[in-house]
Amino acid sequence: MSIPRAALRQLERHIVQPVKPIRSHQRLFAHSPRTIRTFLPSSPRSSRGYATVSAAELEFGQPVHETHPHILKAGEITPGITAQEYENRRARFAHSLPDNAVALLPGADLKFKSPDVFYPYRQESNLLYLTGFLEQESLAVIRKTGPSLGDYSFDLFCRPKDAEAEQWFGPWSGLQAATDVFNADAAHPIASLSSVLPGLIRSASAIYATLPSDHSLTQAIQPLLPSGVRPLPIQPQVNPLRAIKSPAEIANMRHCGRISGRALTSAMRRQWTQEKDLHTFLTYEFSQQGLDGPAYVPVIAGGHRGRLIHYVLNNATLAPGSTVLVDAGGEYGFYVSDISRTWPVSGKFSGPQRDLYEAVLRVQRACVRLCSESQNLSLDAIHRAAETGLREELRSLGFNFGSFGGGGDKIKTLFPHHVGHYVGLDVHDVPGYGRGVPLRRGHCVTIEPGVYVPDDERWPRHFRGLAVRIEDSVCVDEEGPVVLTAEAVKEVVDIEALRD
Numbered sequence: 001m002s003i004p005r006a007a008l009r010q011l012e013r014h015i016v017q018p019v020k021p022i023r024s025h026q027r028l029f030a031h032s033p034r035t036i037r038t039f040l041p042s043s044p045r046s047s048r049g050y051a052t053v054s055a056a057e058l059e060f061g062q063p064v065h066e067t068h069p070h071i072l073k074a075g076e077i078t079p080g081i082t083a084q085e086y087e088n089r090r091a092r093f094a095h096s097l098p099d100n101a102v103a104l105l106p107g108a109d110l111k112f113k114s115p116d117v118f119y120p121y122r123q124e125s126n127l128l129y130l131t132g133f134l135e136q137e138s139l140a141v142i143r144k145t146g147p148s149l150g151d152y153s154f155d156l157f158c159r160p161k162d163a164e165a166e167q168w169f170g171p172w173s174g175l176q177a178a179t180d181v182f183n184a185d186a187a188h189p190i191a192s193l194s195s196v197l198p199g200l201i202r203s204a205s206a207i208y209a210t211l212p213s214d215h216s217l218t219q220a221i222q223p224l225l226p227s228g229v230r231p232l233p234i235q236p237q238v239n240p241l242r243a244i245k246s247p248a249e250i251a252n253m254r255h256c257g258r259i260s261g262r263a264l265t266s267a268m269r270r271q272w273t274q275e276k277d278l279h280t281f282l283t284y285e286f287s288q289q290g291l292d293g294p295a296y297v298p299v300i301a302g303g304h305r306g307r308l309i310h311y312v313l314n315n316a317t318l319a320p321g322s323t324v325l326v327d328a329g330g331e332y333g334f335y336v337s338d339i340s341r342t343w344p345v346s347g348k349f350s351g352p353q354r355d356l357y358e359a360v361l362r363v364q365r366a367c368v369r370l371c372s373e374s375q376n377l378s379l380d381a382i383h384r385a386a387e388t389g390l391r392e393e394l395r396s397l398g399f400n401f402g403s404f405g406g407g408g409d410k411i412k413t414l415f416p417h418h419v420g421h422y423v424g425l426d427v428h429d430v431p432g433y434g435r436g437v438p439l440r441r442g443h444c445v446t447i448e449p450g451v452y453v454p455d456d457e458r459w460p461r462h463f464r465g466l467a468v469r470i471e472d473s474v475c476v477d478e479e480g481p482v483v484l485t486a487e488a489v490k491e492v493v494d495i496e497a498l499r500d
């Protein structure tokens with residue numbers, strides 16, 4: 001397919017003029033941020049001799065403002081996140097490394113469901129966080145070049161434009177975009193790894209890399225490392241940066257939480273008879289209301305199936321007198337929401353359902369209130385508070401914690417998971433970042449106490465087989481929490497009023 005030259009000129013008229021690139025040694029921060037280049041599609045060269053340009057040359061491997069102004073504002077590389085913010089992230093990441101260290105960040109491989117049937121592509125989270133580049137067959141190389149913030153170099157290996165291949169596989173961004181859109185200091189074809197990478201890492205004081213044994217680039221990169229060098233893990237360097245969200249990240253997470261929360265409230269308005277239908281409704285609602293889609297496979301668990309923490313079959317019938325436990329959230333600009341709600345299928349709680357629900361809700365609200373910097377508490381400390389709170393609430397409902405096995409074990413039977421986890425680019429964000437860290441402004445976490453009552457004689461008869469989990473995504477602020485998912489109603493009166 002080709003597009004007439006006139007169409008190309010029309011596209012050019014609407015785009016921002018490129019500014020003169022500033023080299024790395026000229027980078028300035030805080031008061032005079034590095035000017036970010038904007039992309040101008042390459043014009044057909046006069047030497048080409050014909051008046052059309054391949055469709056692939058006007059397309060990129062991901063939205064850019066010039067082609068997708070309905071998704072990205074000028075200056076943004078991914079929704080809400082500017083090229084300048086990505087630049088600042090790389091600067092802070094490089095600054096955290098030892099002098100002259102190099103970090104290698106391979107792009108995620110495309111994953112296959114069955115031969116030739118691939119899953120939607122998802123970039124590796126640390127590379128995504130540091131570059132916004134969304135393609136496979138890629139490698140970012142970030143080197144600390146000096147002692148000051150901003151003293152670093154950024155090389156990006158990726159696929160060069162290839163009209164013939166892109167006709168089959170869809171567009172990718174190419175080498176010019178690597179420098180002009182993603183602000184790499186230098187771009188290299190991924191096929192040149194073995195000739196170019198050794199020069200980039202030869203004199204490195206240390207090499208940081210995550211090279212899973214099953215990754216397609218690991219076999220290519222390992223032999224190029226200086227002999228005797230064992231790469232150090234990247235996560236401990238990136239996690240402290242990723243864990244504290246910027247204002248732009250919090251805005252994305254709030255947007256995501258607001259729409260996700262509304263979708264759950266919309267679901268609660270209706271009477272559902274099949275888990276599958278509720279699942280389908282939420283998937284549609286997330287996308288239709290402006291999110292990119294669901295963040296994870298939701299749990300839609302009617303009745304006793306709610307006791308299965310990661311039940312995702314979502315194919316049973318919902319009994320009218322039971323509750324349904326839904327754990328579902330959407331994703332926006334790669335930031336996710338994680339929400340759980342439990343509500344009566346009929347719209348009205350039975351007595352025992354309400355008693356157990358309100359017990360969990362009181363503990364959930366109390367734990368959310370603890371998510372402020374001024375409390376100086378970690379997720380682990382809030383978990384202990386949740387256990388204590390649930391034990392007291394359940395005791396007042398007639399649960400016996402004293403007679404066998406000891407109180408501590410019994411609460412772990414009823415509430416077997418942690419009260420929360422970090423949330424951000426990943427649902428279980430910053431893996432490896434401890435839950436003993438005192439929460440600070442910008443930490444985003446879930447608060448999700450639950451009670452799952454086994455169907456046996458150890459427990460009060462009325463509560464046997466019930467399952468309740470209530471979960472919000474919360475951003476920690478200095479004096480209090482910001483509940484990112486407040487639009488998902490959770491008070492008993494509000495849930496019941498939805499059907500009045």
Ligand SMILES: [Mn+2]
Pocket residue numbers: 338339421446448471
């Ligand atoms: Mn969760």
